[in-house]
Amino acid sequence: MKKLQYKFSGKTTTYYFDAGFSHLEKLVDKKTAVLLTDENIFRSHQKKFGGWNTIVIKAGEAFKVQDTINSIIEQLIDLGADRKTFLVGVGGGVVTDITGYAAAVYMRGLSFGFVPTSILAMVDASIGGKNGIDVGVYKNLVGTIRQPDFLLYDMSLLKSLPKEEWIGGFAEIIKHASIRDAALFRELEKNKLSFYQKDNAALAKLIRRNVVIKSTVVQKDEFEKGDRRLLNFGHTLGHAIENLYELSHGQAISIGMAAACMISEELTDFKDTDRVIATLKKYGLPTQAEFDGKEVLNVLRMDKKKERDSMNYVLLNKIGQGVVKSIPIVQLDKLLQSIITAR
Numbered sequence: 347m348k349k350l351q352y353k354f355s356g357k358t359t360t361y362y363f364d365a366g367f368s369h370l371e372k373l374v375d376k377k378t379a380v381l382l383t384d385e386n387i388f389r390s391h392q393k394k395f396g397g398w399n400t401i402v403i404k405a406g407e408a409f410k411v412q413d414t415i416n417s418i419i420e421q422l423i424d425l426g427a428d429r430k431t432f433l434v435g436v437g438g439g440v441v442t443d444i445t446g447y448a449a450a451v452y453m454r455g456l457s458f459g460f461v462p463t464s465i466l467a468m469v470d471a472s473i474g475g476k477n478g479i480d481v482g483v484y485k486n487l488v489g490t491i492r493q494p495d496f497l498l499y500d501m502s503l504l505k506s507l508p509k510e511e512w513i514g515g516f517a518e519i520i521k522h523a524s525i526r527d528a529a530l531f532r533e534l535e536k537n538k539l540s541f542y543q544k545d546n547a548a549l550a551k552l553i554r555r556n557v558v559i560k561s562t563v564v565q566k567d568e569f570e571k572g573d574r575r576l577l578n579f580g581h582t583l584g585h586a587i588e589n590l591y592e593l594s595h596g597q598a599i600s601i602g603m604a605a606a607c608m609i610s611e612e613l614t615d616f617k618d619t620d621r622v623i624a625t626l627k628k629y630g631l632p633t634q635a636e637f638d639g640k641e642v643l644n645v646l647r648m649d650k651k652k653e654r655d656s657m658n659y660v661l662l663n664k665i666g667q668g669v670v671k672s673i674p675i676v677q678l679d680k681l682l683q684s685i686i687t688a689r
């Protein structure tokens with residue numbers, strides 16, 4: 347079995363690849379562990395949950411809120427969960443974020459692990475220990491950083507993943523390649539989504555490579571003082587338009603990455619915007635949208651990554667080499683305005 351280990355500040359996390367869901371019984375005690383999942387995943391893979399204590403939450407970002415945590419806590423009490431209870435999140439990023447957070451607060455902290463079921467959770471959300479919930483319009487406002495004991499990968503779970511969720515996950519994969527791995531970017535340029543959907547071995551390799559990229563970046567900078575910020579490529583503008591225009595996260599960051607490439611052309615030696623845009627499009631992602639520049643800029647000014655008069659923005663020096671640059675707000679306004687009107 348292919349296995350990887352990453353040592354983070356608080357814990358060593360073990361990643362099991364090609365293991366299969368049934369391997370979970372070797373990692374935790376089936377009698378006392380509690381699995382947490384959402385109703386879509388439960389419905390699609392009901393057999394796998396046979397014999398396990400399971401808490402099923404409603405699916406979707408709208409339920410990544412404190413009310414869901416409260417209901418989970420009540421169910422944990424009903425199940426007799428104590429400090430030794432192991433919590434396993436089986437799901438997409440909503441379930442893994444919620445599981446990590448519930449595990450952090452119940453009895454001041456339970457051990458937990460993940461079985462990610464979406465591409466996005468496999469390559470992104472379940473890695474790095476950030477967890478949390480949304481409060482009103484503020485995404486991920488409340489949460490902690492705490493690493494899971496393990497991640498168990500079962501690719502067969504992806505059979506039921508809707509196509510738009512595959513596409514959204516590939517937005518993060520293209521992001522990883524753009525900031526860190528030129529060879530991976532070339533591979534993505536050559537292939538297309540249906541290739542990875544059909545070729546299990548190629549998909550497993552792709553997922554592992556992305557797991558390594560994110561884990562390495564996080565390991566070097568768990569608490570986001572330096573390189574971890576590279577993972578925000580496309581996310582600054584992305585988050586602003588995601589909330590304003592009801593785009594999916596993948597669509598929003600795809601547009602954000604295209605814009606960040608255009609800004610890079612102005613501020614670094616970057617010359618490959620066309621290649622990034624072509625690749626995003628190839629995987630079914632949008633690279634432009636109609637939006638109100640003023641409205642977007644107002645939201646951007648509220649961004650967490652803003653410092654007084656400037657903002658840390660992730661740009662590309664070249665494909666495979668991301669860089670964080672502090673851009674004065676006045677200049678950023680102008681750049682974004684020209685990008686928006688250029689569309």
Ligand SMILES: NC(=O)c1ccc[n+]([C@@H]2O[C@H](COP(=O)([O-])OP(=O)(O)OC[C@H]3O[C@@H](n4cnc5c(N)ncnc54)[C@H](O)[C@@H]3O)[C@@H](O)[C@H]2O)c1
Nearest residue numbers: 386405406438439440441463464466470471476503506507
């Ligand atoms: N903690 C982090 O570092 C981090 C990083 C990136 C994203 N996130 C969070 O992750 C969340 C997004 O993750 P997501 O895109 O996986 O969302 P999600 O968990 O909502 O899953 C998307 C949809 O796909 C369904 N689904 C998932 N796996 C399935 C499967 N195998 N079969 C059938 N249906 C399946 C879900 O029920 C849901 O309807 C956001 O809340 C985001 O904030 C966290």
Ligand SMILES: [Zn+2]
Nearest residue numbers: 518581595599
């Ligand atoms: Zn993202």
